[in-house]
Amino acid sequence: MLLKESLRQTGFLLKQREAGFTLTVLFWIVLWNYLKNVVTFQGLDVSQMYEPVKLLTLSYNKTYYDADTVLLFTMLYPLLVPLAAGLSYAKERQTKEELYLTARLGKKHYMQTKLLSVFLTTVLVFTLPFFVEILITCVSFPSDAHGDLTNLRIYSQEYAEMVHRYPTCMVYMVSPVLYAVLGTFLFGICSGIMAAFTTAVSFCFSIKYRVVLFFPSFLLLNSTLYLNELFSAGSCQISWYEYLLLFNDNRKFCWYLPAAAAFLFLAVIGLYEIGKRQERYG
Secondary structure, three states, X not given: OHHHHHHHHHHHHHOOHHHHHHHHHHHHHHHHHHHHHHHHHOOOOHHHOEOHHHHOOOEHHHHHOOOHHHHHHHHHHHXXXXXXXXXXXXXXXXXXXXXXXXXXXXXXXXXXXHHHHHHHHHHHHOOHHHHHHHHHHHHHOOOOOOEOOOOOOOOOHHHHHHHOOOOOHHHHHHOHHHHHHHHHHHHHHHHHXXXXXXXXXXXXXXXXXXXXXXXXXXXXXXXXXXHHHHHOOOOOEOOHHHHHOEOOOOOEOOOHHHHHHHHHHHHHHHHHHHHHOOOOOO
């Protein structure tokens, strides 16, 4: 019952203009990055060519050559992540559709299906464009190219140390493409948790203007940038993009991403428990 209704709600949310707009923006960013790569690297000999998956939109390694796409994406991400589905509960509360769904499903099941459908919708929206990019990039660029955009020699000690700073570097050593696929899927899951957190916040507060719901994810993500400036001191990084972007060779805390995801998950559960005890609507 819960899964079936959540899948139905997911299909409904994917048809909404918020999800469509977010998908369109992401596909445009992906297309822009892909076309820039094609124009920049066309005709380059394979011995001089870079690892294809390191040219992806989500590749931090690309910043060593051209940081424009990554900079644009990291600026938009805190605003896009709640937009795809995270505002849907507040919208249904304003249109009074919440009353009908609560009467049909029960308040507890309605809220549970809403959280799960928001999570699934956001995961799909934030993985599909990047999976498509992986596919077209691997088709368009030579698979036997192994260059790195730092221009380090791939058999050098510096390069080996850099690779070992990739999260799950053993996967990368087996297959860079598999590393990109798994990293993109992890990125989608983290985005889904963040969107579910936005929805859980709306459970507890009657929001008159949905634009207010952009602030939880925006403040959480951007606070890591300011904290990084204060406490990193050139050692381990704590900015959110250091952990969510692929092929990042900066020093990182191995516990940071699991701890942040667990914190958000527990926050979602806590806000859900508070919200389901509230009796007032609208």
